[in-house]
Amino acid sequence: MNLHQFRFVQEAVRRGLNLTETAKALHTSQPGISKAILELEEELGVEIFARHGKRLRRVTEPGQQVLRSIEIIMREIANLRRIGEEYSLQDAGTLSIATTHTQARYVLPEPVAQLRRRYPKVHVTLHQGAPEQVARMLLDDAADIGLATESLAEIDGLVSLPCYEWQHVLVVPASHPLAAVERPTLEQIAAEPLVSYQSAFAGRRRIDAAFAQRGLAPRVVLEAIDSDVIKTYVRLGLGVGLVAEMAMAGETAGDLVAHPVGHLFGSNVARVAFKRGAYLRHFVYAFAELLSERLPRALIERALAGGGEHFDL
Numbered sequence: 001m002n003l004h005q006f007r008f009v010q011e012a013v014r015r016g017l018n019l020t021e022t023a024k025a026l027h028t029s030q031p032g033i034s035k036a037i038l039e040l041e042e043e044l045g046v047e048i049f050a051r052h053g054k055r056l057r058r059v060t061e062p063g064q065q066v067l068r069s070i071e072i073i074m075r076e077i078a079n080l081r082r083i084g085e086e087y088s089l090q091d092a093g094t095l096s097i098a099t100t101h102t103q104a105r106y107v108l109p110e111p112v113a114q115l116r117r118r119y120p121k122v123h124v125t126l127h128q129g130a131p132e133q134v135a136r137m138l139l140d141d142a143a144d145i146g147l148a149t150e151s152l153a154e155i156d157g158l159v160s161l162p163c164y165e166w167q168h169v170l171v172v173p174a175s176h177p178l179a180a181v182e183r184p185t186l187e188q189i190a191a192e193p194l195v196s197y198q199s200a201f202a203g204r205r206r207i208d209a210a211f212a213q214r215g216l217a218p219r220v221v222l223e224a225i226d227s228d229v230i231k232t233y234v235r236l237g238l239g240v241g242l243v244a245e246m247a248m249a250g251e252t253a254g255d256l257v258a259h260p261v262g263h264l265f266g267s268n269v270a271r272v273a274f275k276r277g278a279y280l281r282h283f284v285y286a287f288a289e290l291l292s293e294r295l296p297r298a299l300i301e302r303a304l305a306g307g308g309e310h311f312d313l
Contacts, residue, residue, distance in 0.1 A: 003077070005040040006070045008033045009048060013067060014140075017049065017056035075277050078141055082279045092121035093281060098134040098143035099126065100201060101225050103270065106246040107147070111290040119283050130200045130225075138275045144284050145274060147291070149203055152273040159303040160273040163292040167262035168203060169248055171234050171241035178240060179257040186264055190216040193239030195230050198223045203268040207242060210265050231256060244268075274304060 007026065012033070015021040023030040034054065041048050048063035049056040059067060095115070099108065104126055112124055127137055131151035137143040139157050146152060152160045170189060172178045178188060190211060197204045211218050221239050224230050227247035234241040235255060242265075248258040272288055272295060274280065280300070288295040 001040055001043055003074075005036045006074060008036050009040065009067065010070055010074060012037070012049075012056065013059060017058070019056065072277070075275070078279075082281060091119050091283070093283065094123045094125060095145070095281075095283060095287060096125045096127065096143045097145055097147065097287075098137040099128060099147040100131060100134065100149070101128050102201070102227055102244050102247065103147045104128050105227065106244070106249065107270070107291075111287060114290050115283065115287050118286065122283050132200065135273070138273055141275065144278075144280065145272060145288065147270060147272055149268050149270050150200065150205065152271045155273075157276050158273045159276050160271045161299065161303055162294055163270045163272045164294070165267045165269055167245050167260055167267055168207065168242050168265050169245045169258040170261050171231060171243055171248065171256050171258050173234065173237065174255055174257050176240065176257070178259075182259055183263060184259060184261065186211060186214050186216055189240065189242075189261075189264075190218045192219075193221040194218045194242065195222045195224075195233050195239045196220065196242040197227075197230070198225050201225050203244070203265070206265050206268060274300070277304065280304070 008022065011026055012019060012022045015025060019030045019033055023033055026033070037048065044066065046062040046066070047060050048066050050058045050060050097108065097112075108126070115122065116124065127134075127143055129137070131148040134143070134146040134148045135151055135155045135158060138146045139155070146158075147163065149166075152158060170178065170184055178184055178192070181188065196207065199205065199208070219239075222230075222233055224233075227243045230241045230243050231247070231251075233239070242261070245258075245260065248256075251258070272291060285297040285300060288300060289297065
């Protein structure tokens with residue numbers, strides 16, 4: 001058995017058992033992949049995949065166990081490479097961060113700047129996407145660290161820790177009647193056209209749940225992933241906005257008024273996540289500590305060694 005066979009099996013599962021797509025992803029031939037997998041099955045004495053003709057249909061029960069072992073082996077090989085990189089490059093390397101737009105725009109700039117001052121040879125790469133995409137990038141080793149509000153505590157194969165709490169704010173033009181209402185009600189907000197985040201972003205599920213619990217159906221006229229886009233359309237009079245409170249920090253235009261609405265929608269927890277069992281370079285720990293005092297290296301190491309737990313506040 002060899003690493004090529006392990007990689008073929010792992011990628012075939014990732015590609016939904018489509019060997020054509022697997023071959024494209026690995027830049028090799030489909031017959032070569034089929035032959036390598038069959039040879040591995042013959043050596044192990046078990047079928048990893050159930051087949052219909054030449055097509056893979058599902059992963060067998062022993063195949064599930066083989067896949068788990070392969071994932072451990074491939075993860076440790078990646079860790080070996082990172083160990084070599086860290087000790088050969090010293091304070092150089094790449095920090096790859098997967099996150100949502102809100103975190104990238106409002107939370108990460110200062111920690112990234114501090115990290116660059118401390119480790120000027122470290123190259124930082126930001127990958128932005130939905131929380132589910134953030135989790136996928138971590139699992140696929142495309143990112144070292146992930147930061148998002150939703151989903152990260154629900155994904156097998158990741159360990160996640162709380163980073164900080166935040167609330168939503170209601171944003172209205174300064175001339176709007178709700179600008180003078182310091183504690184707006186759900187009914188008052190539901191009576192207005194609403195501009196807010198798409199359902200997968202920035203605590204939107206918590207907003208929807210609060211309205212549903214009260215039996216209210218808000219008139220959502222526009223959804224976006226970008227807080228700046230939401231504020232722009234609020235300025236144009238399209239409706240009232242619900243955004244993350246950090247999106248209003250430092251807002252100096254004065255044409256918008258923001259009211260905290262944590263009393264309506266509760267608090268949200270942004271979480272930092274890592275792939276379970278990953279080897280983290282020292283500047284990854286340093287960056288996590290710059291993100292939040294909740295994330296000392298000792299706690300992260302305990303989480304990584306604890307079988308993939310999701311720590312709570």
